[in-house]
Amino acid sequence: MSWIATPAIRPFGSVRIFARLAAVSLAAALTSACVGSMPGVGSLGAAPTPAPAPEAPAIEAGKLRVGLILPLTGGGNAAVAANSLKxxxxxxxxxxxxxxxxxxVKDDRGAPDGARDAAQQALAEGAEVIVGPLFAPSVQAAGQVARQAGKPVIAFSTDAGAASRGVYLLSFMPESEVDRIIEFAASKGKRSIAAMIPNTAYGTVVTAAFQEAAARRGVRVPALDRYNPDRASIEAAAKRIAALGDQADALFVPDGGDGMGLVGAALAANGVTGARMQLLGTGLWDDPRVFAAKGLQGGWFAAPDKAGFNNFAARYRARFGSDPTRIATLAYDAVFLVNALNAKYGAQAFSEATLTNPDGIIGTDGLFRFRQDGVSQRGLAVLQVGAGSASVISPAPRSFTPGA
Structure with a gap:
């Protein structure tokens, strides 16, 4: 079913792109180069042997030229993700x-030098905006080139360090997920939240976000325990958390997949249940392995609402005969946004004021906006883990709080 007839954008002051929205599971990270959750890519298997790049078709006069930079011949699963994004x-x-x-369309080969070359080529061919790259070092390299030319970049890394003025990250940022779940927990009376966080690049990012979110809401942190991704380290951390007694009324554990299976079992074995501490997580929990894990039922986590991705995936399958990667919606929303802003605002479409409008935009995965520093914020739902599934207990917002 086609849902797009005309670009559904309201005048600025209230910009919106209305799609039938949302998201499916946020799974494991693609690579540490992205420094965050890169959902749904890691389990795809080996990348296919890259095909020779087709000869670029002639471009009709008057078209808005948009550089699309992706690791089309990158190693591992990068090429799989890139093909889905394309x-x-x-x-x-x-x-x-x-x-x-x-x-x-330009191939950065999954490397900064390739991204720099790709950006130079796209700009030489008249690109007014760059969409992509995927990996943080490539985003930084392409961003340097684009900034010198005065052109914006809408990229897909989850590493906030890759963002800057004019280089915007349309990604599933861990910081948004942490802020949403801590805000929700605090609103439900959880005033003392311990944390048990994996010793990974993602865990380091989430640790800083957790501490900031807790401080912002006056939440006490009685313990912040880091663990290595092995059974012995997880069990030792669970014992230390159990020893807190009644000092914490909630426990934040931002792990996913198999890791949460070990964590859930270790916590249960030490008497740490939802009745004693409310368990809290990030979008990495949106995974069937987490829903099936012992001891996690009743836990809360923040993630995009599911409906939009499901709708998108059905249309993608009908068009391409295969399933999209979870992050494919990022490229869809970036290009749709570029098209819509150009249609409405012409020469001002990609000014900083237009791209960072605080009212935000509703895309496939729900509400989002770009801050002036290039980092995106998302309006996320809060879900509760049930037996083999999760259900929404706090819907994603349809607008941002003024001044927030």
Missing amino acids: NAADMAVAEFSNSNVALL
Whole structure:
């Protein structure tokens, strides 16, 4: 079913792109180069042997040229993710009514030098905006080139360090998930929240976000325990958390997949249950392995609402005959946004004031906006783990709080 007839954008002061929205599971990280949750890519298997790049078609005069930079011949699963992102970008062009976008597809090979070359090529061919790259070092390299040319970048890394003025990250940022779940827990009377966090790059990012979110809301942190991703370290950390007694009324554990299976079992074995401490997590919990794990039922976590991704995935399968990667919606929303802003605002479409409008935009995965520092914020739902599934207990907001 097609849901796009015309670009549904309201005048600024209240910019919105209305899609039938949302998200599916946030799984394991793609690579430490992204420094955060890179959902749904790691389990795809080996990348296919890259095919020779097709000859670029001639571009119709008057089209808005958009550079699309992806690791099309990157190693591991990077090429799989890149192909899905490219398909989603093509789909956004096809589904936008009277699209005026021409994509200039460039391969960065999953490396900063490749991203720098790709950005230079795209800009030399007339690109007004860059979409991508995927990995943080490549984003930084392409961003340097684009800034010198006065052109914005809408990239997909989850490493906030890759963002800067003019380089915007349209990603599933761990910081947004942490802030949402701590805000929700505090609103439900949880005033003393301990944390048990994996010793990973993702864990380091989430630790800082947790401490900031807790301080902002006056939440006490009686313990912050880091553990290595092995059974012995997890069991030792669970014992230390259990020893807190009634000092904590909630426990934040931002792990996913198999890791949460070990964590849940270790906590249960030490008497740490939802009745004693409310368990809290991030979008990494949106995973069937977490839903099936012992001791995690009743836990709360923050993630995008599911409906939008499910709708997107059905259209993607109909068009391409395969399932999209979880992050494919990022390319779809970026290209759809570029098309819509160009249609409405012309020469001012990609100014900083337009791109960082505080009212935000509703895309496939729900509400988001870009801050002036380039980091995105998302309006997320809070879900509760049940037996083999999760259900929404606090819907994603449809607008940002003024001044927040």
